[in-house]
Amino acid sequence: MDVNGRNKYNRATRALSRWWQGLVELFFPRLCLVCGKPLIEGEKFFCLHCDIDMPRTGFHLRPDNAVKDMFWGLVTVERATAYLYYRRKSGFSHTIHLLKYGGRPDIGVELGRAMAAELSATGFFESIDVLVPVPLHRRKQRQRGYNQSEQLANGVATVTGLPVETGAVERCKDTASQTHKSVYERWENVEGIFRLLHPERLAGRHVLLIDDVLTTGATLCACAEAVAQAPGVSISILALATASDG
Ligand SMILES: [Zn+2]
Numbered sequence: 697m698d699v700n701g702r703n704k705y706n707r708a709t710r711a712l713s714r715w716w717q718g719l720v721e722l723f724f725p726r727l728c729l730v731c732g733k734p735l736i737e738g739e740k741f742f743c744l745h746c747d748i749d750m751p752r753t754g755f756h757l758r759p760d761n762a763v764k765d766m767f768w769g770l771v772t773v774e775r776a777t778a779y780l781y782y783r784r785k786s787g788f789s790h791t792i793h794l795l796k797y798g799g800r801p802d803i804g805v806e807l808g809r810a811m812a813a814e815l816s817a818t819g820f821f822e823s824i825d826v827l828v829p830v831p832l833h834r835r836k837q838r839q840r841g842y843n844q845s846e847q848l849a850n851g852v853a854t855v856t857g858l859p860v861e862t863g864a865v866e867r868c869k870d871t872a873s874q875t876h877k878s879v880y881e882r883w884e885n886v887e888g889i890f891r892l893l894h895p896e897r898l899a900g901r902h903v904l905l906i907d908d909v910l911t912t913g914a915t916l917c918a919c920a921e922a923v924a925q926a927p928g929v930s931i932s933i934l935a936l937a938t939a940s941d942g
Pocket residue numbers: 728729730731732733742743744745746747
């Protein structure tokens with residue numbers, strides 16, 4: 697086939713795929729994950745209205761914020777932010793629930809991409825060398841089929857071009873769920889749950905630790921402490937959401 701023929705063929709294939717997509721959506725409309733209304737072309741998981749209404753924290757514009765405060769006196773952190781506020785039973789918390797327990801890793805990639813697009817405009821990723829998602833215990837990752845923080849990191853990577861490092865730190869203890877624990881119990885529960893397996897992969901680099909939802913910050917802090925054992929490492933923090941008001 698000559699160049700002209702190939703172009704015609706490509707155009708026809710694209711038109712056919714759009715037609716098919718339109719037909720599928722007629723019978724199985726894609727719905728906004730927050731409000732449930734049908735999505736229009738160009739909207740991926742959220743309608744424009746819910747996208748605008750997302751409870752953004754704007755913490756990346758304030759060097760001293762509630763997320764950075766979580767690490768004060770425990771681990772030295774260069775920059776820290778959470779993209780959204782987490783409110784129980786809000787439309788958005790349902791989306792996070794799907795990401796964590798509903799077998800929807802694609803939501804993580806999309807949210808990672810969304811937060812990176814907003815944060816990169818303010819220089820949040822400047823001097824960062826590598827993205828490190830907070831690891832899950834092997835058993836939990838097998839059950840779930842994926843690590844939601846790694847999916848967020850993959851989304852961030854598509855925008856920033858930064859590498860994702862998943863093998864340097866491991867979660868060596870499978871802790872019970874933190875949900876029903878007191879603040880004190882949460883901090884006790886995370887003692888020694890992470891281990892730095894490959895300090896040489898992080899040594900001398902600026903690591904951006906990526907997590908999903910922060911409540912007390914105990915788990916992420918334990919992970920940061922493990923990463924901090926790599927010689928000459930510096931650490932920044934990016935979480936999808938925080939339960940803190942700050
Ligand atoms: Zn919506």
